[in-house]
Amino acid sequence: MKSITNTLFYIIILNMIPAALLGTFQISSSLYTLLFALVFLLQIIMIYNVLGRKSLKITRNQFLIFILFLIVEVISNLYSAIFFEKFDSNEFLVVFSVTLNIFFFIISISNYRVQYSDLYRFFFKIVQAGSFACFINLLLNYKEILSISSLTNSYVAEFSSFFSNRNTFGVLMLITIISNKYLIESSYYKFANLFQIFFFVNLLLTFSRTSIAGALLFYLLFYYFNYVRYNYKIGLSKALSIILLIFIVALAILFMLTNDFIINRLNILLFRIDNLESGSGRFDVWRSGFEIGTSNNFVFGLGRYKALELKEKFYHNSLNYFHSIYIEVFVTYGLIGFTMLIMYFRHIIKKISHSSFFGKNITYSSIFSFMFICLFESTTRFSIGYADTISLIFFFSIPILIGNMKTDEDIKNEVV
Template structure:
C-alpha cells in the first residue's frame, strides 16, 4: 500500500479531489448505468492500492453499515432483481467511498482540512455561477425547450432554474447548504456565503429556501446579529437588482409559478400519499430497496420518484431499516451539539447539519454520495476537534 500518512501536500490534493468529485454530477456518462467522476476516483484508489478504510468506526458509521446490509437484503423481493442488484452494488460503492474519504480527511490537520473545504466550496461556486450565467444568456438569446438542461440552467414551467454543476436545482441547493454557513462564519470569506445564498435563490428551490431559513434560525441563536443584518441586506439587494433588471411582470410570473401548487407541496404530497398506500401491508420489511418507482408505475402509472429520503427509506426498507437510518442520523447529529453550544469556532457546523437534513426531506438522496461523504467530512472535523475521541 502506497498510502502516505501525514499532513502533506499530496494528501491535501487527494482530499480536495475526493471531496470535490462528489458534487460534480453533471460530469457523467451513461453505459446503462450512470458513471460519475467519483466512480472514476474510486476505481483509481482501488487500482493504485490507495484504498484504505478507518480501523475504528464511529457509532453512526457502524449503524450506516448495518443499514446498508439490512436494506440490501430487502432486494430479495425486487420485481427487477438484476437492476436492483446493480443499484445495491452502487450504494455499496458510495458508502465505501465515504469511509475512504474519512480516512483521508483525518490525515490532515483541522486547519488544512477546512482549507480544502474552503477551496472546494469556492470552486463549486465559481463553476456553478459561471455555468448559470452562460446558460441564462443562451436561453435569453436562443431559447430552450421545456425540461431541457443546458450548461447551468434547467427550464421548468417556462422559467429558468439554476442547476450549476449539479443535475437538479434542488441538489444545487443541497450543495450550497453544505458551504453557506461555513463561509458566513468566516469574516474574510463572507462574500461566498452570500454567493451561495444567491445560488439557492436562483435555483428557485422551495425546499432549499426553507432549509436555509431553518438553518439560519439555528445560526442566529448563537451568532453575531450583525451577520444577520448583512444577510438580510444581501437578499434585499438581490431582489431589488432583479426587479431593476427584469420586467416586473416576469418576476410576478416566476413567483406565481413557484407558489402555485404550494398547498400540495408541488405535487409531492400526492406522491407521498401514493407511497404510503404502497407501504400498507409491507410495514416491517418494506417493498424492497430501489423499488418505489417500479411500484409507482405499476399501481399509479406515475414515473416519479418519492422525493423524500426519509419516506423512501421507510417505504422501501420497512420500519426496522428506517429506525436504524434515523438512529444513525441522530447519533451523528448529537456529537455536534456540544461544539455548537461551547465552541464558537465550530458554530457553523450544527446549522449546516440541520439545514442539510431538512433539505433531503424533499429529495431522493439515500443513494447520493453527497449524503455519506458529507457525514464523513463532518465526522472528520469532529475527530480533529476532539482528539480524545480518535
C-alpha cells in the first residue's frame, strides 16, 4: 500500500524546488510561476494516486460541505463579474486550485487512516529537510551572521537559507521544531534536544516575529496541555531540566535588560517598537479588507483578485495579500467562508480529542499556535505555492490523519 505520509512529504519537497530556485538563482517570475503550476499538477496526480478511487467515496455531510463551498466560490465571482462589469480570468485558476486542494487534502483525506510509524517517519523526514536547510543557511551566511551586530535593521538580514526571504524560511523552521517535538517526546532518535536548539537558533536568525512568536506559543501551550490541564506527572529529571531552563532564561532576560547594547539590537532586529503601533502596516491592511468585505457581498465575498483590486484602488495598497488568513477568507469568500474555516478548526480540535495518538497534546498546541499566526499572516490561501501548500499539509492534512488514529478497541466499539 502506498504511504500517504510519504506522498505528503514529497509534495512539500516538490514545492520547495521553485522557492529554492528563486532564492538561490533568482529565476524569472514567469519561470517561477510556470514551475509552481507544474508542481501543482504533479501534487494532484500524486495525492490522487495514493488515495485512489476511495477519494471519491465521501460521506453525505462531506459532500454537502464541498458543494456549499463550490456555491460560495461561484456566487462570489458571479457577483464581482455582474456588479463590477469586469472579471479577472485569474479567478478561474484560483477556483480550480482551491477546489482541488480542499477536496483532496482536507475532505478526501478525512477518510484515510495511517499507522503511528507512518507519522513518525513523516516528522523525521521533515526534521531532515529542516536540518539540511539550516546547514545551508549557515554555509551561505556565516560571514553575515558573525557580523550581526552591524545590521541596521532586520529587513537587510538575508538569513533565509536557500529561500528568497526569511519569513519563508521561518515557516519551515516552525514546522521543523514542531515535528522534532513529536520525536523528542517519543524518544525517536538521539540528540533530538540538541537539534531543537539548533533549529531555534536558525529560527531566531530569521528575525521573523510571527514564526518566533508561534514557536514560543507552541511550547507554552504544550506545557499547559501536557502538565497543567491533563495533570501529567513530571519525572524528577524532567522537573530539574525545566527548573534549570527557567533559571537560564531568567538570567538571560536579566542580562538583556541591564545591557543597553543588547536591548538596542533586539529592538532594531526583532521587536521593532517603532512600528508596533501600526502593526507593521497590518492594521491598515486589515481595516481595508474588513471594509471591502462588509460593503461588498458580505455573505459570499468577492473572490481574491477583485478584493485585491479594490484594496489597491481605494486604499492604495498593492500587497497581494491581507496579512491575515481570517481577513483573507472573509473578503474572498464572505461570512460563509469565514464560518466554514472556524468550524473546521472546531471540528479538528474535537476530532483530535478522540484520537489515540500519543502526541495529540503537541497537535493541540500546534493548531492553536497556527490559529494565532493566522491572525497576522496569510498562512495559506489553499491555493498554489510553497507557503500555501506546506501550511495546508502540516496544519490541515496531518492533524486530520492524527485525528483519525484510533486504538483497536475503539474500532471494535465502532463496529459494534
